[in-house]
Each structure stands twice: as structure tokens, then as C-alpha cells.
Amino acid sequence: QFSLNFGSYLTPELAGRMAQDNTFAEHAHNEVLETGVELGLVGLALACLFWGTLMGRAWAKLSAQGDSTGGFAPSVGPTLGLLGLGLTNLLDYNCRLSGIGFFLWVSAAVLARSIYPPDKLRFPRWLGRALGIFLIAGFGTGTLQTVQSLASVLLENPREDFLKDLPANPSDEERKIRTGIEADPGNPTHYHELGNIYAKLNRMEDARKAFQKELDLNPGSAGAYLNLGNICFLESGSDPRQLDRALEDYAKSVRLDPNSVEGHFNMAYVYFVKKDLKDALGQLEEVLKRDPQNAKALALKRQILP
Numbered sequence: 001q002f003s004l005n006f007g008s009y010l011t012p013e014l015a016g017r018m019a020q021d022n023t024f025a026e027h028a029h030n031e032v033l034e035t036g037v038e039l040g041l042v043g044l045a046l047a048c049l050f051w052g053t054l055m056g057r058a059w060a061k062l063s064a065q066g067d068s069t070g071g072f073a074p075s076v077g078p079t080l081g082l083l084g085l086g087l088t089n090l091l092d093y094n095c096r097l098s099g100i101g102f103f104l105w106v107s108a109a110v111l112a113r114s115i116y117p118p119d120k121l122r123f124p125r126w127l128g129r130a131l132g133i134f135l136i137a138g139f140g141t142g143t144l145q146t147v148q149s150l151a152s153v154l155l156e157n158p159r160e161d162f163l164k165d166l167p168a169n170p171s172d173e174e175r176k177i178r179t180g181i182e183a184d185p186g187n188p189t190h191y192h193e194l195g196n197i198y199a200k201l202n203r204m205e206d207a208r209k210a211f212q213k214e215l216d217l218n219p220g221s222a223g224a225y226l227n228l229g230n231i232c233f234l235e236s237g238s239d240p241r242q243l244d245r246a247l248e249d250y251a252k253s254v255r256l257d258p259n260s261v262e263g264h265f266n267m268a269y270v271y272f273v274k275k276d277l278k279d280a281l282g283q284l285e286e287v288l289k290r291d292p293q294n295a296k297a298l299a300l301k302r303q304i305l306p
Helices: 012-021 031-069 076-091 098-115 125-154 158-163 170-183 188-200 204-217 222-235 242-256 261-273 277-290 295-304
Strands: none
Touching (some): 031 098, 188 222, 204 222, 222 261, 277 295
């Protein structure tokens, strides 16, 4: 959905659909679509003319250099780099990331510098400084916004949900739970509560054993698998292999309780940490189907689809 530079890109119909199901349908996934979105069809046509002219001149320059020197042309590197980035940007899923766009335009600048006469690219020093300040300010602002948005997710990741609300006297709480276990040793709820206490006290191995005991008594406990996944996630800082174990436990949890918003979100977060963005988005969609206004899921989705 584009405009001709004379109106708003976001129509009321599209805005209503986005608000209803959180599809982020306005998001462009490559530089060409983004140019069309931001500049309209006129700007997209001018951009295509720029890219075509640049690549045409680069090809002519390469041919001339190859005929005259018989060797490796100096502009072949920027040309291949620009071509590779451009194709990747068009064909790869979710490639409209700031890093790709940055290198795409830097490659274009390097290539233009090598194929155009130097006097064609000069401008006053004051203008160069002004542009430099503008770009640095934009980079700083964008970085700050990204950090703030990511922090909103990090501050509400599985650690927070799992470890909050530590009892005022954990020892007394543990004694009460153990008394309950002695009175009713076959009740899996006691072991779930015991595991939670141990986790809050950072006794992760004891917590793991308690949740395993809960599963021995109740193999269908989605909460036990969820917390085992949380333990593995917490331990992944020192042992990255624990991320895979966390993912396995979270998957078992959501198989037992498909409507678990927390389970799907935790899976999404692990995929996000593992840089498996496609699967992360899939799990976030499962969260948003069940809770369309889930703040954590929306914040993490915006990190994946900036």
C-alpha cells in the first residue's frame, strides 16, 4: 500500500486492522519497500533510477578497467558488495534492519566515489560537518530508543516472573512446605512450592530436584516444565547450552498447556536470544492470539521488527 507523495500512507482501514490483530502490516521488510513507504511511488522511481544508474556506471567502469589494465578492477569490491547486499535485502526474510540498510548505503557511497569524478561529489566543509552532526545525532537518538525499548523487555523477562515475591522469611516458608510434604507426600503442589522457594534463594539444583519430583507425581504439570525451563534460562549465562534445554522444557510446557501465554512468551524470548527471529515471531503470534495487548510480547516484537 503506497501513496504518490500527496497523502498519508497509513489508511484508516489499515490502522484499524493493525489495532485489531497486531499484524504490524505497515512494516516494510526491505530497502525498496521502505523507500516506497517513506517517499511514495515518485521517490521509489527516483531511487530505482539512482540504483540503476549507479550499477550501470559501475559495470561500464569495470569493463573499461578490465580492458585497459587486464587485472583486478578497484571498483569490483564495492560493486559486488552493493549487489550482494541488495539481493540479500530483497530476498531475505526481515532484512529491513538498520545494519543492512547502513551497509547498503555505505557501499553505494564507496562505489559512487570510485566511479564518479571527485569534483562531482564535493560540497562545502560546513555542509559536511552539519551532515555529520545530523547523522551522529540520529544514530544516538535511535540507539537510545532501541536500548529503552529492549530494556522494557529485559526487565520483564522470565527471571522477573519466576523470582519475584520472595517471602519475608524463606526458612519458615520452607519448613511449612516440608511439614505439608510429611503430612501428604503424594501432593505434587508441595514440591512445586518448594521448588519456587529454592529458586528464589538461588538454590537452583535443589529447585530442579523439587520440580522433577513434582513431575514424578504429576507428569502433566505444565508449570513444572515451565519452571525447569526458567532454571535452564537463568543458568544459560554461564553455560549457553542451557538455552536448548530451556527451549525443550518450554516446548513441553506449552504442549501440556497450549494456552499458556507465559510459556509461549518464554519460548519466544529464548528464540530471540538465539537469534532465531522467525521462530521467535511465531511464538509471539501465539502470545498475541491469546492476549492481543500483551506489553512484553509487543515490545519484543518491535525489537524484531523495528
